Amino acid sequence: MIRTKILGLGSYVPDRVVTNEELPYLDERHVRQATKQTETDDAWIQKRTGIKERRYVPNDASVATSDLAHEAAKRALADANLQANDLDCIIFATLSPDFHFPGTAVVLQRKLGLAGKNDCACYDIRQQCSGFVYGMQMADAFIRTGMYKRVMLVGAELHSHSLDYTTRGRDVMVLFGDGAGVAIFGPMETDDARAGIVYTSAHADGNGANDLNLKIFEINRLPYLDYDPRDREHNQLMYPHMDGKRVFLNAVRGMVMSTNTALAKTGMSWDDIQWFVPHQANLRINEKVVEVAKIPPEKVLNSIEIYGNTTAATVPLTIDHWRKQGKVKRGDRILSSVFGSGFTWGAAIFTF
Numbered sequence: 027m028i029r030t031k032i033l034g035l036g037s038y039v040p041d042r043v044v045t046n047e048e049l050p051y052l053d054e055r056h057v058r059q060a061t062k063q064t065e066t067d068d069a070w071i072q073k074r075t076g077i078k079e080r081r082y083v084p085n086d087a088s089v090a091t092s093d094l095a096h097e098a099a100k101r102a103l104a105d106a107n108l109q110a111n112d113l114d115c116i117i118f119a120t121l122s123p124d125f126h127f128p129g130t131a132v133v134l135q136r137k138l139g140l141a142g143k144n145d146c147a148c149y150d151i152r153q154q155c156s157g158f159v160y161g162m163q164m165a166d167a168f169i170r171t172g173m174y175k176r177v178m179l180v181g182a183e184l185h186s187h188s189l190d191y192t193t194r195g196r197d198v199m200v201l202f203g204d205g206a207g208v209a210i211f212g213p214m215e216t217d218d219a220r221a222g223i224v225y226t227s228a229h230a231d232g233n234g235a236n237d238l239n240l241k242i243f244e245i246n247r248l249p250y251l252d253y254d255p256r257d258r259e260h261n262q263l264m265y266p267h268m269d270g271k272r273v274f275l276n277a278v279r280g281m282v283m284s285t286n287t288a289l290a291k292t293g294m295s296w297d298d299i300q301w302f303v304p305h306q307a308n309l310r311i312n313e314k315v316v317e318v319a320k321i322p323p324e325k326v327l328n329s330i331e332i333y334g335n336t337t338a339a340t341v342p343l344t345i346d347h348w349r350k351q352g353k354v355k356r357g358d359r360i361l362s363s364v365f366g367s368g369f370t371w372g373a374a375i376f377t378f
């Protein structure tokens with residue numbers, strides 16, 4: 027029987043570290059000012075979110091989301107001992123694409139040197155913080171059916187350019203960072219139902235669509251974009267909007283539910299799983315999920331303290347981070363559960 031295995035994994039974060047101490051002093055070009063631009067502080071951010079610092083791309087227009095993805099993709103290819111030419115499909119999960127259309131997968135395809143060469147299929151998916159698990163489900167289906175043999179799944183985000191660096195936007199602005207994670211999947215012949223990708227689930231509830239979104243424009247209007255981006259009073263569509271409490275409650279509910287269902291459907295227990303790698307939205311969300319779902323605390327891996335929320339990138343970034351620290355090893359079994367804008371959520375059990 028054909029099952030899907032992870033052939034390689036890589037991640038990338040930009041060099042600039044923005045601490046909670048520095049963040050309130052940044053203007054909209056990320057330049058540190060003498061006075062606070064946003065009323066927030068390290069104590070509030072750490073207490074409510076667990077975040078200490080995050081990474082930002084340079085402010086000189088030299089880096090786009092596809093560039094973050096490209097760096098992570100090169101590392102994943104090296105880890106898998108593959109060449110870009112071996113890929114026959116790219117699935118790109120992001121809420122911060124290089125531009126509105128086409129999707130960012132084709133941009134990455136070109137940066138990998140594949141444009142016009144091997145007809146590598148390109149998909150962009152829009153499931154925000156759930157993008158990696160949704161993408162893993164797609165990759166698994168493509169490989170099991172024999173549709174594609176080498177699928178690159180990308181989670182990459184450039185948040186720092188689309189945040190509101192005023193007190194108005196502080197609830198969202200403090201949460202997010204830039205980064206990318208990439209996994210490459212391929213087929214293996216095995217009868218072991220616990221090998222490779224064991225299980226994936228993907229859920230959605232459109233009732234949550236207004237609780238966390240970034241509109242930028244409304245296509246039903248003429249003109250569909252009618253504000254001056256430099257006019258701080260009237261440019262609110264440019265920035266993410268969030269009902270933090272509703273997101274928090276639904277995230278805990280969705281991640282607990284999908285984690286417990288994943289165990290029930292596979293007949294597994296925490297004895298069968300080495301690591302729980304939840305989406306990194308807020309350390310307090312993850313602590314609550316761990317408490318309610320009774321997950322052994324020593325099996326929980328977080329990275330939000332140092333990277334913030336990198337949306338579709340959090341799961342591969344966290345796995346790669348802890349692999350570099352010597353904790354996660356090839357062959358370990360991981361359970362991930364995720365939750366994001368939409369609302370969307372899901373879980374996956376897989377052998378790394």
Ligand code: COA
Pocket residue numbers: 065066067070071074075155196197198200201238268269270271273274277307308311335365366367
């Ligand atoms: N710094 C200082 N004060 C802040 C702040 C900040 N960055 N952001 C909000 N506040 C203020 C609020 O204005 C409010 O002030 P008030 O009491 O004077 O009105 C107070 O802090 C409490 O705000 P509230 O929104 O009730 O806080 P909270 O406990 O819900 O925490 C979040 C806010 C955003 C940390 C929390 O709701 C959360 O993490 N939600 C989930 C977010 C998330 O995970 N998003 C991504 C999902 S994939």
